[in-house]
Amino acid sequence: MILQSLVNYYEALAQKGEISxxxxxxxxxxxxxxxxxxxxxxxxxxxxxxxxxxxxxxxxxxxxxxxxxxxxxxxxxxxxxxxxxxxxxxxxxxxxxxxxxxxxxxxxxxxxxxxxxxxxxxxxxxxxxxxxxxxxxxxxxxxxxxxxxxxxxxxxxxxxxxxxxxxxxxxxxxxxxxxxEEEGEKMCCLITGKSVVPAATHPAIKGVYGAQSSGAALVSFNAAAYCSFERTQNINSPIGKYAAFAYTTALNHLLSDKKHVKHSGDTSIVYWAEDAEAQYQDVFSAFFDGGDENIMSNDDIDDFMKKIVQGNSINWSGIPLNPDNKFYILGLAPNAARLSVRFFLVDSFGNFVRHLKEHYDRLEIVSDNRSKWKTIPLWVLLRETVNKNASDKSPSAQMSGDTLRAILTGAFYPATLYQQTQLRIRAERKISYEKAAIIKAYLMRNTDNEDYKEVLQVDLNEQTTYQPYVLGRIFSVLEQIQEKASGVSSIKDKYFISACATPAVVFPIIMSLADKHLRKLDGAMRTYFAKQLTELTSMITKSYPAHHNLYDQGIFQLGYYHQTQKRYAKKDKSETTVNT
Incomplete structure (x- = not known):
């Protein structure tokens, strides 16, 4: 299927005079x-x-x-x-x-x-x-x-x-x-179906990240254990000289076009439309990368995605793009002198765009105003799973490939994406915009808990009483109280992770600290924060849970993140109100 699709792509390009x-x-x-x-x-x-x-x-x-x-x-x-x-x-x-x-x-x-x-x-x-x-x-x-x-x-x-x-x-x-005419026994070519003398070796594939610079093989037999019926080399997988040339030339053409080659972990990703119109690649690149203001703004991306998902054609560089056109995505990884196929996806262009849009919709969350990304590309998400101080800042190759496959097919995100994000939160003791987006997207796609739906929102939900979310909100308010009282927020460094995982152990301690911090505030500010705490604690109808599972820890973190962004957004207005 892969080689046949590449041969078809070669022939489509050849008709346009765009390939050797x-x-x-x-x-x-x-x-x-x-x-x-x-x-x-x-x-x-x-x-x-x-x-x-x-x-x-x-x-x-x-x-x-x-x-x-x-x-x-x-x-x-x-x-x-x-x-x-x-x-x-x-x-x-x-x-x-x-x-x-x-x-x-x-x-x-x-x-x-x-x-x-x-x-x-x-x-x-x-x-x-x-x-x-x-x-x-x-x-x-x-x-x-x-x-x-x-x-x-x-x-x-x-x-x-x-x-x-x-x-x-x-x-x-x-x-x-x-x-x-080649010398040798004629066999049926696996790609064209014609009776030909199969090519013993195929041209090298160049341009795969991490592979040998001299090129690597997609089809290769060089050990007797892999051969059958005393056949040698690629005679074991009979492909004619023309088909071998066509698929390797098409793949090398794709890999040499750097603006249309993406990387995820150790995987090089190429993609093409069945009719070989490059405009499909241009638009997919813009969607995949989260937008380049020099090519397509975030608003344009959103508008184009909506039109394609609705089944409407869009015009790009004078070429109408049909959502029903077949589209191919191939992921290749290095393996010594050979190449490994990480994934090969075939669907309509419209379906791939629909899956991407659904992914971006799940990621949408109120920004912390520190990130430049409105539509977060995959490489930025994967970066959040890696220790920033590590000598090797590459995300897990397996996780990267699994995440990309999930995005493009609409499947569940890999558990490792969520787990690695949680590990980084524990180590760094902070929740960035991108980490919050990962938590929200993962829980939206991978869980069906009805209680989660009301808290997996873009902005703060002030009505929900789901306890892990409310506890996260309370922790954010407690942090703000300490900042106002003493100018520091050591409560987060010391207690955030344990409060997230074992609330019953930590919350009695930090609530007691809050009373002490409140007494340091002047009257109006003390009243303002005391009222906030009262409103939030009244939403806690059960005793503090002894433990939060990993999903509820994510909900706690979202509650904290939402509340924190809310108070940052209203900071100037709130302080003005308190001081009058």
């Missing part, structure tokens, strides 16, 4: 070797271009003959390769192997080009015939770039001010070679 044709691929290149009609190297042309920030030069991308997937063997690429193959230069300390690399490139190029009656092709054959690798390092043309050559910079060729890969005769020679 079969046998070709986007390759990063640093320099061009300029040769004359005798095959002599006359100069080296730098090809690097500024990065997006304009701060450094990076290799330029060209559409070139598709590179082979290398392991430990020696196999040359056509027209573009590193200096070991093109010049006989590397830093691996194995001169015999370096010679073999150059000879492999020489053999490949001469076998494909020797019969072509074209001056550029003949010049390249002469280059490989005449190049002396024993004196290559001494060539003054390489003095300033030797470090890059030794570290694998890719090189291409130029003749008569034209890149050789753009030469029609040379390009056709490669295409004929690539399209040639």
């Amino acid at each position: 044709r079969p046998g070709w691929a986007k390759v990063k290149v640093s320099y061009a070797l300029v040769i004359d009609e005798n095959g002599a190297l006359i100069s080296v042309l730098p090809l690097k271009v500024p990065d997006e920030n304009g701060k450094k030069l990076i290799p330029r991308k060209f559409e070139l003959p598709a590179p082979v997937k290398r392991s430990v063997g020696i196999e040359a690429n056509f027209l573009c390769d590193n200096a070991a193959y093109m010049l006989g230069i590397d830093n691996k300390g194995k001169p015999e192997r370096t010679i073999q690399c150059f000879e492999a490139a020489k053999t490949l190029h001469q076998s494909l080009l020797s019969d072509i009656n074209d001056l550029a092709a003949k010049s390249l054959c002469k280059f490989f015939e005449n190049w002396d690798i024993s004196s290559a390092r001494a060539n003054p043309l390489f003095s300033d770039i030797m470090d890059e050559l030794e570290n694998g910079a890719n090189l291409i060729f130029m003749f008569d001010e034209k890149f050789l890969h753009t030469n029609p005769e040379i390009a056709q020679a490669w295409q004929t070679f690539y399209d040639g």
